[in-house]
Amino acid sequence: MATGSLGTGSLDRGSLADERRLLAALRRGRTAGRTPAREESDAVRAAEALLESTYRTTYATLLRLCGGDADLAADLTQETYRKAWSALAGFDGRARFSTWLFRIAYTTFLNHARRPRLFVPAGGGGEGDGEIERADGASAFATAHESPDEALAASQDRERLRRAVLGLPEDLRYTVTARFWGELPVREIARHEGITGAAVRKRLRKATSLLAAQLEEDLR
Amino acid sequence: MTGRHRQREIARRLRDVPAGEPPAALLGRLRADVPTDLAERLDADRDEPAPSAPARPLRTLRWVPVAAALTMLLGGGFLVWRVFDGVRLVERAAPEPAAVREAAAGGEGAAHQAPVTAGRGEGDESRAVAGDRGGGAADLRAEMRGSAARAPDVSAARKAEEPRPTAAPPPPDAGDADLPAPGAEATPLGRRETEGPGPSAALQAAREAKRAPIAEPPPAAVFAEPSPAPPDLEVGAEAPPSLGEARTARLPAVPFVETAAARRSTFALDVPAGSGAERRVRIGRTAPRGRSFGLLADGGPSPFRDDPRFRLLRFVVQAVGPGSDSAEEVRAQVEIDEGAVVRWRALGHQSLTVEGAIGPGDSVTALYEIELAEGPPLGELASVGLRWRDANTGLLHEIERPVRPGDLAPTWDAASPGFRLAAIAAAFAETLSSPSPDPERLAELARRAEALAEETGEAVALARRIRRAERLRAGSAP
Numbered sequence: 228m229a230t231g232s233l234g235t236g237s238l239d240r241g242s243l244a245d246e247r248r249l250l251a252a253l254r255r256g257r258t259a260g261r262t263p264a265r266e267e268s269d270a271v272r273a274a275e276a277l278l279e280s281t282y283r284t285t286y287a288t289l290l291r292l293c294g295g296d297a298d299l300a301a302d303l304t305q306e307t308y309r310k311a312w313s314a315l316a317g318f319d320g321r322a323r324f325s326t327w328l329f330r331i332a333y334t335t336f337l338n339h340a341r342r343p344r345l346f347v348p349a350g351g352g353g354e355g356d357g358e359i360e361r362a363d364g365a366s367a368f369a370t371a372h373e374s375p376d377e378a379l380a381a382s383q384d385r386e387r388l389r390r391a392v393l394g395l396p397e398d399l400r401y402t403v404t405a406r407f408w409g410e411l412p413v414r415e416i417a418r419h420e421g422i423t424g425a426a427v428r429k430r431l432r433k434a435t436s437l438l439a440a441q442l443e444e445d446l447r
Numbered sequence: 448m449t450g451r452h453r454q455r456e457i458a459r460r461l462r463d464v465p466a467g468e469p470p471a472a473l474l475g476r477l478r479a480d481v482p483t484d485l486a487e488r489l490d491a492d493r494d495e496p497a498p499s500a501p502a503r504p505l506r507t508l509r510w511v512p513v514a515a516a517l518t519m520l521l522g523g524g525f526l527v528w529r530v531f532d533g534v535r536l537v538e539r540a541a542p543e544p545a546a547v548r549e550a551a552a553g554g555e556g557a558a559h560q561a562p563v564t565a566g567r568g569e570g571d572e573s574r575a576v577a578g579d580r581g582g583g584a585a586d587l588r589a590e591m592r593g594s595a596a597r598a599p600d601v602s603a604a605r606k607a608e609e610p611r612p613t614a615a616p617p618p619p620d621a622g623d624a625d626l627p628a629p630g631a632e633a634t635p636l637g638r639r640e641t642e643g644p645g646p647s648a649a650l651q652a653a654r655e656a657k658r659a660p661i662a663e664p665p666p667a668a669v670f671a672e673p674s675p676a677p678p679d680l681e682v683g684a685e686a687p688p689s690l691g692e693a694r695t696a697r698l699p700a701v702p703f704v705e706t707a708a709a710r711r712s713t714f715a716l717d718v719p720a721g722s723g724a725e726r727r728v729r730i731g732r733t734a735p736r737g738r739s740f741g742l743l744a745d746g747g748p749s750p751f752r753d754d755p756r757f758r759l760l761r762f763v764v765q766a767v768g769p770g771s772d773s774a775e776e777v778r779a780q781v782e783i784d785e786g787a788v789v790r791w792r793a794l795g796h797q798s799l800t801v802e803g804a805i806g807p808g809d810s811v812t813a814l815y816e817i818e819l820a821e822g823p824p825l826g827e828l829a830s831v832g833l834r835w836r837d838a839n840t841g842l843l844h845e846i847e848r849p850v851r852p853g854d855l856a857p858t859w860d861a862a863s864p865g866f867r868l869a870a871i872a873a874a875f876a877e878t879l880s881s882p883s884p885d886p887e888r889l890a891e892l893a894r895r896a897e898a899l900a901e902e903t904g905e906a907v908a909l910a911r912r913i914r915r916a917e918r919l920r921a922g923s924a925p
Binding site: 253267269270271274275278279282283286287290291295297300301304305308309310311312314315316317327330331333334335337338384385388389392403407408421431432435436438439442 | 450456458462464467468470473476477478481484486487488489837838839840841842843844
């Protein structure tokens with residue numbers, strides 16, 4: 228964990244005060260008596276501290292979106308942060324950094340899913356909608372279950388749920404993934420989207436209703 | 448299972464999707480990616496002046512599209528294209544039956560004399576001319592293309608008179624598909640004579656300008672007023688039919704809207720989503736960093752009426768910066784201040800874009816006429832906001848530019864050349880939209896355009912057009 232003049236120490240995950248302090252340190256302009264090298268050093272340490280406080284959540288979000296593909300989730304996490312550093316100047320602080328970061332991660336995943344595939348794996352393509360499809364139709368999540376059959380059934384259920392989520396209209400899909408997989412509070416989603424909290428809850432209700440209907444239809 | 452129960456069950460299943468721990472090596476990889484010049488990058492962005500007024504967070508606006516205003520914008524837009532089509536409109540305004548019959552009897556030679564823009568709601572005369580051939584607007588255009596191929600090429604002589612762009616023209620694009628072929632221009636007002644067809648010089652210039660390479664964007668620290676190049680309102684083959692129809696329809700005079708009733712007007716820089724003809728707006732991100740769009744707002748006396756209470760506002764959205772990044776959902780919204788403006792009307796908006804994309808240097812200009820409230824104006828008159836989404840990050844960007852009384856030029860001559868050019872073009876288009884354009888009005892506009900042409904070469908073609916229309920109208924007036 229980065230330490231030093233910034234006093235980053237250890238961060239509580241999601242600590243708003245720490246996040247603001249780090250962002251302020253990151254964006255502090257040149258001050259008298261500080262060399263450019265010192266400025267850069269502080270900025271890098273602040274960035275690393277922000278990174279450490281957010282990367283687990285970002286990775287978890289992408290892992291869920293990717294259906295448990297750990298390698299892909301790691302690659303997309305790396306891509307997300309690269310974009311975040313490039314776009315950091317545009318972060319206006321209206322919403323939390325983690326909320327802003329979630330949007331980048333979410334879009335990174337969608338862009339990846341939409342990329343044309345040069346190679347269609349045997350046993351199912353996922354070519355039509357760019358979805359990641361496994362040969363057995365199950366997700367990659369490994370959970371502890373009493374029997375392999377139950378584990379397979381559970382993972383297939385999760386994969387169906389994931390596909391149903393990704394098939395939602397964009398506004399509902401974003402809201403559902405932000406709330407349940409990005410673990411963002413309703414007010415943060417509302418603030419970032421420029422809508423009210425009531426509108427967010429309405430979207431969530433509508434989305435879960437659609438998902439329920441879709442999953443029932445899939446089982447028929 | 449009730450609906451609410453099912454929803455709760457779904458929510459529980461969503462939460463139960465496992466998170467998983469990241470690989471041990473991931474943090475190291477991420478740390479290695481942290482830029483070592485992060486502070487310098489942030490400083491550079493901080494030091495760059497805003498392209499227009501100081502950026503401020505967009506107020507929480509409800510981007511409620513004003514359907515009526517948007518319809519007026521689309522129907523009454525593309526003003527400057529109408530300028531270069533103005534002569535044909537003036538002709539149709541006062542057709543001479545004898546000339547029409549002569550043209551109809553002229554057969555093939557008269558085919559390419561007929562107006563080419565017979566679109567929805569107009570072109571009755573052209574249909575009368577083409578009626579013998581049993582064709583509508585599409586048939587007329589097709590016929591003229593064929594005739595143009597056989598017509599003598601007099602366009603070369605006219606082209607020699609016009610300043611030619613220095614850049615080599617790129618291959619023709621789909622946007623020219625609907626343009627009339629060279630040589631298929633309508634004849635002067637009321638006379639279907641074979642005086643020698645040729646392309647509208649301005650239309651040709653517009654085509655050439657469109658094909659010219661995009662100029663380098665202005666320096667990062669300066670947001671320059673966009674060059675008022677000959678406008679090109681051609682919409683690509685992917686454009687929705689409504690835009691194409693609006694391009695060719697006769698323009699009615701745009702009515703005023705009471706500010707108390709409606710004070711927001713929205714126009715899009717790309718094709719609306721769901722229209723089946725979506726078009727990505729490509730903007731750059733490299734220089735200036737983070738500055739993808741710029742907003743310009745100015746105004747001055749309205750050329751539509753001699754009343755100091757009326758002003759014309761001009762908003763320009765310009766794409767800056769090269770690159771291949773994309774912007775989506777680009778929307779501009781104008782909000783009129785209810786306390787400062789009694790009523791307003793959106794005259795339309797005109798794009799200077801390359802087919803299929805808005806690239807660096809491209810711009811969209813929107814014009815609004817306002818009637819000021821009594822008393823000295825305080826605060827802002829209006830504001831224009833721009834919102835777009837970065838396709839790479841999914842992040843929304845917003846910028847806003849207010850218009851204050853000090854932004855308006857006190858006199859016509861004090862206004863910028865770009866403003867005056869856009870204003871004259873808009874007034875010309877609206878004048879021509881009348882069934883009987885006022886000759887005195889045309890003369891006044893011609894005088895203004897000629898005075899402007901002494902300052903900027905971009906007004907030369909416009910001035911020539913207006914003067915020609917004025918002469919034709921005066922000659923055909925009873």
